[in-house]
Amino acid sequence: MPEWSKEIHAALAGLNLNPAQEASVAEELAQHLEDRYEELRRQGLDDPEVSRLLRDELNNGQLVTEMKGLVSPSPAALSPGQDRHEKPLAGLGNDLRYTLRMLRLNPGFAAVAILSLALGIGANTAIFELLGAVLLRTLPVQSPQRLANIREIHGGRVGSTVARQRNFSFTLWQQIRLQQKAFSGIAAWSTETFDLGQGGEAHDVQGMWVSGRFFDTLGIQPFLGRLLTESDDYRGCGIRGVVISYAFWQRAFGGRADAVGSKLSLDGHPFDVIGVTPASFYGLEIGRNFDVAVPLCSETAIRTEGSWTESATTWWLDVIGRLNSGWTLGKANAQLGSIAPGIFTLTLPPEYDATERRDYLRFGLKAEPAATGVSELRAAYADPLRALLAISGLVLLLACTTNPIGRTFGTRQDEGKPDRLYQIVGLAGDTRYRDIHAEPTPIVFVSLYQAADAGTDSTFVVRSSEAPASLILSLKEAAAKSSLEIVLTFSILRTSILEKLTRERLMATLSGVYGALAAILAIVGIYGIISYMVIRRSSEMGLRIALGAQRRSVVGIVLREATVLVAGGLVVGTVVAIACARMVQTLLYGIKPVDPISLMVAAGGLLTIALISSLLPAVRAASVNPIEALREE
Amino acid sequence: MTYVGAKLFERELKKGSTELLILSLVEHRPRHGYEISKLIEQRSEGLLKFNVASFYPLLYRLEERGFVIGRWVEKAGQRRRRYYQLTAAGKKVLKDQRSCWADFVHAINRITGEEHA
Numbered sequence: 076m077p078e079w080s081k082e083i084h085a086a087l088a089g090l091n092l093n094p095a096q097e098a099s100v101a102e103e104l105a106q107h108l109e110d111r112y113e114e115l116r117r118q119g120l121d122d123p124e125v126s127r128l129l130r131d132e133l134n135n136g137q138l139v140t141e142m143k144g145l146v147s148p149s150p151a152a153l154s155p156g157q158d159r160h161e162k163p164l165a166g167l168g169n170d171l172r173y174t175l176r177m178l179r180l181n182p183g184f185a186a187v188a189i190l191s192l193a194l195g196i197g198a199n200t201a202i203f204e205l206l207g208a209v210l211l212r213t214l215p216v217q218s219p220q221r222l223a224n225i226r227e228i229h230g231g232r233v234g235s236t237v238a239r240q241r242n243f244s245f246t247l248w249q250q251i252r253l254q255q256k257a258f259s260g261i262a263a264w265s266t267e268t269f270d271l272g273q274g275g276e277a278h279d280v281q282g283m284w285v286s287g288r289f290f291d292t293l294g295i296q297p298f299l300g301r302l303l304t305e306s307d308d309y310r311g312c313g314i315r316g317v318v319i320s321y322a323f324w325q326r327a328f329g330g331r332a333d334a335v336g337s338k339l340s341l342d343g344h345p346f347d348v349i350g351v352t353p354a355s356f357y358g359l360e361i362g363r364n365f366d367v368a369v370p371l372c373s374e375t376a377i378r379t380e381g382s383w384t385e386s387a388t389t390w391w392l393d394v395i396g397r398l399n400s401g402w403t404l405g406k407a408n409a410q411l412g413s414i415a416p417g418i419f420t421l422t423l424p425p426e427y428d429a430t431e432r433r434d435y436l437r438f439g440l441k442a443e444p445a446a447t448g449v450s451e452l453r454a455a456y457a458d459p460l461r462a463l464l465a466i467s468g469l470v471l472l473l474a475c476t477t478n479p480i481g482r483t484f485g486t487r488q489d490e491g492k493p494d495r496l497y498q499i500v501g502l503a504g505d506t507r508y509r510d511i512h513a514e515p516t517p518i519v520f521v522s523l524y525q526a527a528d529a530g531t532d533s534t535f536v537v538r539s540s541e542a543p544a545s546l547i548l549s550l551k552e553a554a555a556k557s558s559l560e561i562v563l564t565f566s567i568l569r570t571s572i573l574e575k576l577t578r579e580r581l582m583a584t585l586s587g588v589y590g591a592l593a594a595i596l597a598i599v600g601i602y603g604i605i606s607y608m609v610i611r612r613s614s615e616m617g618l619r620i621a622l623g624a625q626r627r628s629v630v631g632i633v634l635r636e637a638t639v640l641v642a643g644g645l646v647v648g649t650v651v652a653i654a655c656a657r658m659v660q661t662l663l664y665g666i667k668p669v670d671p672i673s674l675m676v677a678a679g680g681l682l683t684i685a686l687i688s689s690l691l692p693a694v695r696a697a698s699v700n701p702i703e704a705l706r707e708e
Numbered sequence: 709m710t711y712v713g714a715k716l717f718e719r720e721l722k723k724g725s726t727e728l729l730i731l732s733l734v735e736h737r738p739r740h741g742y743e744i745s746k747l748i749e750q751r752s753e754g755l756l757k758f759n760v761a762s763f764y765p766l767l768y769r770l771e772e773r774g775f776v777i778g779r780w781v782e783k784a785g786q787r788r789r790r791y792y793q794l795t796a797a798g799k800k801v802l803k804d805q806r807s808c809w810a811d812f813v814h815a816i817n818r819i820t821g822e823e824h825a
Contacts, residue, residue, distance in 0.1 A: 099790070103790045104764060111742070135761055141761070
């Protein structure tokens with residue numbers, strides 16, 4: 076009987092089966108041929124004839140043709156852990172089991188690795204949440220991508236900015252509204268804190284001044300009642316209707332339907348609540364929700380003296396517009412550019428001197444996308460590190476290069492009042508009063524008694540060893556004794572400073588967590604690499620020790636190799652850091668992208684960490700038992 | 709006299725029916741390849757014959773499609789052999805093919821059978 080195996084393998088060669096499969100098929104076919112051979116022989120055919128017959132059957136080409144594409148060809152390579160039935164995730168279970176086993180063998184390492192991963196994921200999520208909320212979420216209004224924020228481009232202004240909104244004076248806003256052609260709807264707005272109370276301690280609400288077409292421009296529908304329209308905003312409207320936010324309606328009116336039509340006292344003036352905005356609308360500022368929207372025209376009624384509306388040099392309005400259909404931002408900017416010179420000429424404040432006039436006439440107008448709202452918060456987060464540095468300079472003392480004591484200077488007074496001349500009697504260090512983020516501005520300290528008109532509001536700073544709660548109570552009583560009309564707002568300096576620093580503290584914490592994480596990961600990584608190296612070379616270490624090397628010199632060898640490794644990494648890392656720093660330049664404040672000291676400190680710190688984490692494997696290498704190590708060889 | 713087409717017709721018939729034949733043979737008990745091919749030959753009284761190159765590809769195709777499953781079985785005093793067994797999917801296919809075949813044969817018979825006046 077012929078030996079079929081060879082011939083079958085030759086016949087199957089063209090199929091490129093994997094070895095196991097080919098062996099199985101060959102065995103099966105060989106058995107078949109043997110059975111057939113015996114059968115045919117029993118029928119009386121002679122050996123050469125039967126062999127020829129079966130050989131012809133086997134080699135008629137049908138086998139290869141029919142089996143092509145039927146049995147799976149041998150895979151190119153099999154990665155460890157993968158099993159033979161190659162589904163994409165095959166072997167995942169084995170890999171997971173292996174991972175768990177290895178982690179169990181080294182629980183300390185496992186804890187560090189898991190913890191650093193967890194912290195990393197957590198910190199990333201936090202930052203992305205923040206980014207999403209501050210930078211990416213669009214305003215909850217109709218087609219926010221068609222909204223544009225219009226602002227003034229200027230190089231220094233003379234006058235006052237009194238609100239967070241500081242792009243335009245009222246007269247400028249009026250001219251823009253009249254002359255612009257780019258926007259189908261345009262509105263001015265500003266923010267102010269109103270007092271709900273009637274004397275005594277103030278109850279603040281977040282107010283928003285809005286021009287007549289504010290809600291219409293944004294495309295907001297009332298949740299209840301009606302919203303302010305152009306007919307509510309006319310010169311001399313006095314104290315009339317206001318619109319409240321959904322959140323304030325819930326908070327102050329318990330969500331009652333009869334809130335619409337009821338009175339609301341703002342800074343002692345009784346306004347009518349005419350409507351409630353939908354819950355989704357929080358205002359235009361990210362991170363600052365509004366409670367009450369008041370028509371711009373009521374400003375003169377609330378602020379009977381020194382109204383912002385009346386002043387051409389008070390910048391307190393921001394302007395938002397909805398682009399006409401078919402208009403792009405570029406086209407809108409071109410139109411704004413063409414009307415700007417006329418507008419600034421027309422609104423030139425009469426009290427300006429020649430220099431101020433020249434500057435003012437150079438101002439320009441610019442429209443920017445406003446789909447995601449406007450926010451100081453955003454600026455603060457885009458520049459987190461600068462803000463961080465600003466804290467450290469809370470009381471920044473700048474040495475004065477000149478000694479001006481005894482000289483005099485003048486201050487500009489309101490119209491109709493004579494300018495005053497003051498004599499300088501002393502110098503105080505630069506201080507930030509309003510905002511610790513801002514650069515210190517020139518400040519003149521004048522005795523309250525020298526001010527002819529001290530104004531209607533003053534801030535008193537009280538330093539006391541008494542507890543804040545009882546101190547506030549006694550201050551209230553003292554004020555009430557003097558007059559019942561005095562309105563007081565209390566804040567604890569320390570608390571308000573901390574509140575102002577929330578963002579910075581968050582950024583600092585997150586940056587710190589990242590730094591610590593990076594260090595932990597570096598430690599784990601270096602420890603792992605050096606340990607691996609030590610294990611691989613333990614016989615070499617054993618040989619060295621057997622030949623008389625001091626254990627100390629073995630530690631030295633390992634540490635030296637670790638240093639070379641890390642030094643290489645540091646060179647590459649520094650190059651990458653410099654390259655990346657240029658990309659994140661806009662995020663860096665107060666330090667240059669390539670700051671030699673920062674880089675050196677970081678590199679030094681990492682080198683130290685690297686040496687510490689390779690110390691343990693080095694000691695292990697030095698404690699190798701030479702006999703055992705050599706026996707393994 | 710047979711014409712040239714008769715051979716082709718027979719080949720096509722064979723091709724179309726082999727799956728059904730193999731599945732039927734392993735329906736009640738597992739059998740090895742040689743046994744299956746032998747049974748087909750015997751029961752068809754020699755009309756249907758397979759050789760090693762034509763039979764195994766069919767068998768492997770059925771296995772690949774999950775209708776049968778082959779296992780190497782060792783029995784005392786015998787060399788090991790690969791036995792094929794019907795799977796659940798195979799059972800369903802067999803049932804469908806069987807009724808389809810019966811309908812087909814019935815229809816053909818009705819047309820090709822003698823016409824009754």
